[in-house]
Amino acid sequence: MAVADSQSILPNGAEMFFKGETGRNTRGLLRLIILCTIAAAAVASRLFSVIRFESIIHEFDPWFNFRATKYLVQHGFYNFWDWFDDRTWHPLGRVTGGTLYPGLMVTSGAIYHALRALAMPIDIRNICVLLAPAFSGLTAFATYLFTTEMSTSPSAGLLAAIFMGIAPGYISRSVAGSYDNEAIAIFLLVFTFYLWIKAVKLGSVMWGALTALFYGYMVSAWGGYVFITNLLPLHAFVLICMGRFSPRLYVSYTTWYALGTLASMQIPFVGFLPIRSSDHMAALGVFGLIQLVGGTEYIRQQLPSKQFQTLLRAMVLIIFVVAFGLLVLLTVSGTIAPWSGRFYSLWDTGYAKIHIPIIASVSEHQPTAWPAFFFDLNMLIWLFPAGVYMCFRQLKDEQVFIVIYAVLASYFAGVMVRLMLTLTPVVCVAAAMALSQILDTFTVATEPAPPAAEGTSQSNGHANGSANISAKLSSAIPDTLRSTKSPLVGIYSYLSKSLITGAVTSYLLLFVLHCTWVTSNAYSSPSVVLASKLPDGSQHIIDDYREAYYWLRQNTAQNAKVMSWWDYGYQIGGMADRPTLVDNNTWNNTHIATVGKAMSSREEVSWPIMRQHEVDYVLVVFGGLLGYSGDDINKFLWMVRIAEGIWPDEVKERDFFTARGEYRVDDGATPTMRNSLMYKMSYYNFDKLFPAGQAQDRVRGSKLPAQGPELSTLEEAFTSENWIIRIYKVKKPDNLGRGLIEAGQFDKGGKKKKAPKRRGARVLRVD
Amino acid sequence: SSIKNTSDAQQIAIGVWNNYVDRTPQRTKLLDAFLLFLVTVGVLQFVYCVIAGNFPFNAFLAGFSATVGQFVLTASLRIQTNPENKSDFEGLSHERAFADYVFGSLILHFFCVNFIN
Numbered sequence: 019m020a021v022a023d024s025q026s027i028l029p030n031g032a033e034m035f036f037k038g039e040t041g042r043n044t045r046g047l048l049r050l051i052i053l054c055t056i057a058a059a060a061v062a063s064r065l066f067s068v069i070r071f072e073s074i075i076h077e078f079d080p081w082f083n084f085r086a087t088k089y090l091v092q093h094g095f096y097n098f099w100d101w102f103d104d105r106t107w108h109p110l111g112r113v114t115g116g117t118l119y120p121g122l123m124v125t126s127g128a129i130y131h132a133l134r135a136l137a138m139p140i141d142i143r144n145i146c147v148l149l150a151p152a153f154s155g156l157t158a159f160a161t162y163l164f165t166t167e168m169s170t171s172p173s174a175g176l177l178a179a180i181f182m183g184i185a186p187g188y189i190s191r192s193v194a195g196s197y198d199n200e201a202i203a204i205f206l207l208v209f210t211f212y213l214w215i216k217a218v219k220l221g222s223v224m225w226g227a228l229t230a231l232f233y234g235y236m237v238s239a240w241g242g243y244v245f246i247t248n249l250l251p252l253h254a255f256v257l258i259c260m261g262r263f264s265p266r267l268y269v270s271y272t273t274w275y276a277l278g279t280l281a282s283m284q285i286p287f288v289g290f291l292p293i294r295s296s297d298h299m300a301a302l303g304v305f306g307l308i309q310l311v312g313g314t315e316y317i318r319q320q321l322p323s324k325q326f327q328t329l330l331r332a333m334v335l336i337i338f339v340v341a342f343g344l345l346v347l348l349t350v351s352g353t354i355a356p357w358s359g360r361f362y363s364l365w366d367t368g369y370a371k372i373h374i375p376i377i378a379s380v381s382e383h384q385p386t387a388w389p390a391f392f393f394d395l396n397m398l399i400w401l402f403p404a405g406v407y408m409c410f411r412q413l414k415d416e417q418v419f420i421v422i423y424a425v426l427a428s429y430f431a432g433v434m435v436r437l438m439l440t441l442t443p444v445v446c447v448a449a450a451m452a453l454s455q456i457l458d459t460f461t462v463a464t465e466p467a468p469p470a471a472e473g474t475s476q477s478n479g480h481a482n483g484s485a486n487i488s489a490k491l492s493s494a495i496p497d498t499l500r501s502t503k504s505p506l507v508g509i510y511s512y513l514s515k516s517l518i519t520g521a522v523t524s525y526l527l528l529f530v531l532h533c534t535w536v537t538s539n540a541y542s543s544p545s546v547v548l549a550s551k552l553p554d555g556s557q558h559i560i561d562d563y564r565e566a567y568y569w570l571r572q573n574t575a576q577n578a579k580v581m582s583w584w585d586y587g588y589q590i591g592g593m594a595d596r597p598t599l600v601d602n603n604t605w606n607n608t609h610i611a612t613v614g615k616a617m618s619s620r621e622e623v624s625w626p627i628m629r630q631h632e633v634d635y636v637l638v639v640f641g642g643l644l645g646y647s648g649d650d651i652n653k654f655l656w657m658v659r660i661a662e663g664i665w666p667d668e669v670k671e672r673d674f675f676t677a678r679g680e681y682r683v684d685d686g687a688t689p690t691m692r693n694s695l696m697y698k699m700s701y702y703n704f705d706k707l708f709p710a711g712q713a714q715d716r717v718r719g720s721k722l723p724a725q726g727p728e729l730s731t732l733e734e735a736f737t738s739e740n741w742i743i744r745i746y747k748v749k750k751p752d753n754l755g756r757g758l759i760e761a762g763q764f765d766k767g768g769k770k771k772k773a774p775k776r777r778g779a780r781v782l783r784v785d
Numbered sequence: 786s787s788i789k790n791t792s793d794a795q796q797i798a799i800g801v802w803n804n805y806v807d808r809t810p811q812r813t814k815l816l817d818a819f820l821l822f823l824v825t826v827g828v829l830q831f832v833y834c835v836i837a838g839n840f841p842f843n844a845f846l847a848g849f850s851a852t853v854g855q856f857v858l859t860a861s862l863r864i865q866t867n868p869e870n871k872s873d874f875e876g877l878s879h880e881r882a883f884a885d886y887v888f889g890s891l892i893l894h895f896f897c898v899n900f901i902n
Contacts, residue, residue, distance in 0.1 A: 221874055223861050223885035227892050265870045269861040273889055276854035280896040283846070290842065312860070319869065320801055 045172075052176050053162060057155035060183035063534060064151040066542035068194045071559075073147045076544040078585060078602050080197035081592030084146050086114065087123040087197075091130055091142050098123070099286075105597040106587065107609060108579050109631060116286040117605065121206075121239030122199050125149070150192040150201035157205040157443075158183040164212040165447050167219065168409075168416055171454040178450035181529075182208075186536040187394035187442035193542055200439055203240030208443050210236055210246055211423075215416045217274065218253075221266025226273030233274065234281025237288055244297050244361065245440055247282075249426065250274065251304035253419045258311055262415060268312045275305045295355045299345055306341060310334045364433055375663060376604050379656040382436035391431075393540075394438055396532045397525055398449040405448025408455060424448060453522065460518040546589070548646065548742075560644065566637070566743035567593035569736050574635060580745075581628060582637040583617065583650055583657060584610050590637065599631060607660070614661035617696045618654065618669055622759060624695045625731040628748050636732060636746045640700045643707070643741040645716040651683065652717065654696050684720040698727040699746055702734060707741075730762030816863045820856060827852035847901035854893045862886040 067076070075084045090098040101114040126145050133140050158179040165178035182188065191200040210232045217225035237243040254271045257263065279292045279301070292298045314330045321327070348354045356362075363370035363377055367385070370377040377383055391399050406424045409417035423444045431441035543549060548560040570580065571594045580596045587601020600610045612631070616624040628636070641649035650657075654674075661669040673690035676682055683697070691697055705713040705726040713722040732746040752761045809817070830849050839845050865874050865882040874882075 220877070221865070222877065223858065223865075223882070223889045227885075227889045231892065265864045265867075265873050269864060272857040273861060276850065276857045277889065277892055277896065280850055280854065280893065280900060284896060284899060290846070293846065312864075320804060321797070326797070 049176065053159060053179060056158050056162075056176070056179045056183045059180070060154045060158050061151040063184050063537050064154060064189060064193045066193070066538050067544050068147065070542065071544055071547060071549070073144055074195060074544060074546060075143070075146060075197050075592070076193070076195040076546060077198070078545075078588050079199075080146075080195070082588040082602065083122055083197050083199070084143070085588075085592045086118065087126050087146055088142060090123050090127045095124070095127070105595075106591055106601050106603075107606065108597050108599045110606065110609065112603070112605075117603070119199055119237075119239055119241065119285070119287060121235060121237075122149075122197070122202055124238070125202055126197075146197045147195045150196050150198075151194050153202045153205045154183065154188065154192045157188070157208055160205055160208040160212055161443060161446060164208055164215065164443075165450055167212060167215045168420060168447060169451050169454060171451070171458050173457055174450050174454035177454055178447050181398060181446035181450055182443060184530065184533040184537075185395060185398065185442050185446055186533055186541060187438050187445070189533070189537050190394065190541045191439050193537070195544055199240040200242075203236060203242060204439065204443065206232055206236040206239055207242070207246065207440070211419070211443075214250055214253075214270070214274065215419060217270035218267060218415050218419075221264070221269045223269060223273050226270045227277055229270070229274045230277030230281055233278040234284065237282040238285050242440065243282070245430075247292075247298055248300050249423060251301045252422055252426070254308060255300075255304050256418055256422060257415060258307065260418070262418075263308075263311050263315065265312075265315075267415075268308055271308055272305065275301055291355075294353075296349055296357045297361055299354065303341060303345065307334075307338055310337055364430060367433055375656060375659045376607060376610065379653075379660070383434055386432055386435050386438060390435065390438065393536065395442065395445055397529050398445050401449035401452045402445045403448075405450070405452035408451055409448070420444065420448060420451075456518065457522060460515050560740055560742070562738035562740050562742035563589065564593060566736060566738045566745060569738075570594035570596055570635065570637075570745065573736075578634040579632050580635045580637055581613060581616065581631070581633040583613065583639075583653060585653070586637065586639065596635075599633065608664055611661045611664040614657035615665060615669055617650075618658045618661055618674075618694050620693045621695060621698070621729070621731045622757075623668070625748070625758060628731075629751075633748050635735060636695075636699065636748065638696065638699045638744050638746075640741055640744055641717050642700065642704065642715040646740075646742055647717050649700075649717060649742075650696060651700050654694075655681065657696070682720065683715060683718050683722065685723050687723075692723075692727065695732075698729050699732065699744060701727055702729055702744070702746075704741075728762075731758045813863060813867065816859055820859055820863070823852050823856040823859065827856070841902075844901050847897045850900075851893065851897040854897075855890065858886055858889045858893065861889075 075081055086098070086101075089101060093101075098120070099115045102111060103114040104111045106112045126142070126149050129149070130140070130142050130145050133145070161182035162175040162179035166175035168174070188204060191198060192204070210229060213225055213229040213232055216222075217229050233243070233246060236246060250271070254267060257267055279298075282288050282292055283290065292301075311334060314334050317330060318327050345354070349356055357365075359370065359374045360377060363374070363383075370383065395402070402424070406421060409420045409424075413421075427437070427441040427444050430437040546563050548562075550558050550560060552558050567590065570578075570590070574596065576596075578596055579599065580590050580594065581599045582590060584600040584602055584604060587598045587603075590596055590598050591601060600606075600613050604610060612627060616627040619627075639646075639649045640651070641647060642651070655671065658669055658671050658674055662671055670690075673688060674681065674694075676686055676688055680686070682688075683691070683701075687697070701713075701715075701722060703726060705711075705722060705724070708714065711724040713724075713726070714720075715722055729746070731749055733749060734744070735747040736745040737743070749758055752758055754761070756764070827849060830845070830852065834845050834849070862882055862885075864870055865877060865885075866879050
């Protein structure tokens with residue numbers, strides 16, 4: 019702002035308007051209007067899916083959040099806190115109150131009740147759908163605050179706000195209907211960072227306590243709070259190592275840690291983790307270190323001797339080393355839990371694939387490809403390093419924070435696709451700093467005062483040789499010669515100014531275009547309904563999911579258990595309202611492996627498993643008719659792998675591949691594949707849709723065997739319009755006590771020839 | 786090492802103590818007494834935990850972190866009101882520092898009471 023005040027290139031009329039008596043107020047008003055417009059743009063660009071389709075919850079996880087929110091609104095806060103959900107993980111149930119981050123649900127519950135109190139009774143579904151857009155407006159505002167702490171430029175904050183408002187990297191997780199934890203978590207992340215920077219700058223207990231409060235809120239909202247827990251200590255640690263320890267750092271860090279740790283332990287899901295888990299030890303270690311450093315600094319002021327100073331330094335170092343050794347010892351001995359697999363796989367990127375297939379099976383946990391960075395951040399990605407470099411140029415406490423954040427978040431975003439989300443804020447901030455620097459340099463800089471009149475230039479000419487010469491020249495040659503005038507090109511000319519401004523403006527406009535295009539085309543499709551274009555350009559909606567889920571809801575018993583792969587657990591619970599065996603909260607690996615085993619085994623093996631777990635219906639997703647590639651046959655290998663992890667003798671991945679190592683579903687499929695329950699359920703009766711021997715699977719692109727599979731322990735209960743969802747009912751045991759396979763063969767008249775009367779190898783009846 | 790002998794060290798310690806008694810304002814000494822008290826309470830709790838086991842672990846944590854948190858907040862107040870640190874805390878009056886201290890302590894105690902069940 020100081021820059022804009024002191025040097026302005028505006029002509030007089032505009033200057034009067036912008037900088038008259040009320041210049042400050044006018045700018046404040048302008049800023050307010052711009053921020054409101056940014057918030058409006060952020061909200062509006064997230065509404066594509068609501069306008070195109072309808073106001074529903076997308077994806078898988080949000081369906082659980084939505085269900086939990088409905089429970090909260092119906093039953094009140096205390097019941098929600100102690101909610102034991104017996105409709106998931108069927109035989110086990112789930113202690114929901116203690117295994118979820120309640121921040122999201124409580125936030126929308128609070129909004130719901132606030133709106134009711136204001137006499138605006140809005141359906142809880144609409145609040146859930148529109149929560150993410152609303153919070154993205156707040157995120158833009160928080161980014162503005164955060165950036166204004168970083169840069170003195172008046173435009174940096176506003177630029178960062180608009181970047182954050184519409185950057186696709188953030189939109190991808192916060193479109194309307196994406197009722198996920200990230201919806202509010204990114205706002206809390208940025209706002210916590212803002213408060214932290216403020217606290218470090220001012221050294222105030224109040225800002226530190228506010229940081230802790232919002233940190234607590236963040237802990238209640240998202241598991242990604244660990245990022246903050248490690249970033250703030252790292253910042254403090256780097257500051258100490260740089261010799262920038264100050265009493266302000268002591269005050270802000272210790273206040274944040276003491277209050278924030280207590281706040282985070284109030285969440286039942288977190289519990290004692292901040293004391294016991296390795297992920298949180300950095301914060302504790304830096305807390306101890308900062309006490310030592312603070313004490314040393316205090317004593318150093320009291321002591322005259324220099325020798326004491328070195329002694330104390332050595333002591334701090336020794337204590338640090340000893341504490342670190344103790345930490346290692348405690349971790350090895352098991353008092354402190356080691357890194358959890360999810361976090362450990364960020365360091366050892368091959369770990370998940372080998373040891374925890376369930377983590378590796380999620381597509382969001384794959385490494386990021388280069389195009390994704392350009393796709394999600396467009397021009398910000400190449401302004402980002404420039405912004406970080408500028409932070410180095412002017413290295414204050416808060417710039418150190420940006421540098422650390424940038425380095426860490428870039429690494430994590432490179433390892434895992436979904437962590438692009440935590441990278442986006444720092445990219446927006448750094449890019450805005452770089453861009454605002456360019457704009458300030460080129461638009462606001464005025465020509466330095468000309469070498470003034472001849473008399474003065476003569477007097478101090480000796481100080482500036484070249485100026486002297488040019489002054490002499492200009493005095494010697496008459497002004498009328500055009501060639502003697504100062505050249506037009508240069509940083510101060512209107513040409514360069516307009517060129518740069520034009521270029522930046524066009525880049526910004528292109529950025530807006532890109533963001534809108536990406537949001538509209540890539541990130542605004544609800545996965546519940548599949549949209550396809552007909553040849554004449556009109557839209558065709560494939561709504562098989564809801565068709566099947568509503569069939570379950572209306573045509574099955576209230577307590578009929580549905581077995582499906584875990585991907586669909588939340589949606590079945592949310593839309594069909596039926597108990598499921600496994601769901602997207604993959605807390606019990608063995609139970610998932612049980613379902614995987616039932617899906618990948620022969621009927622004789624699967625049926626007892628299903629009976630033991632009281633399964634009534636089995637649901638599979640099949641895309642072979644429509645070419646919908648995210649179906650269960652394509653996920654089948656993960657089921658096999660997860661089951662193999664538990665029962666290596668009974669399920670073998672190798673058996674599902676042909677001798678040449680191909681994964682096939684046609685005539686060449688292995689017997690294990692063709693006898694597996696999943697294969698049978700997917701292709702049951704599929705060949706009857708086609709002329710004989712012409713059955714074609716459009717996902718795998720292969721012709722199916724002429725003889726379709728037969729099912730004897732299940733019967734088809736429902737198949738949706740496009741065959742995407744197929745539901746089977748598990749048969750009851752045979753009345754005569756035969757095995758179901760036998761009974762099925764008997765019913766079909768299996769044996770043409772009369773069996774020879776032969777005494778089978780019977781065993782003695784034991785009563 | 787830098788310390789030549791014990792009498793030397795003793796000398797220095799006495800010098801530091803005298804310096805402290807002479808130069809520290811009364812209010813800061815009061816804070817220091819409170820800090821000392823907090824350290825004592827914390828150490829006692831910890832020793833009791835070591836001896837008697839940590840069965841209601843949340844109760845131990847609540848009590849212990851109350852002392853640690855209060856110590857840290859009090860130390861912050863002491864730092865902020867120390868005239869030697871004036872340059873670090875421009876625009877932070879002593880009254881404001883105290884109000885911040887009260888704010889932080891209230892939050893701390895709310896969380897501790899909530900956590901102790």
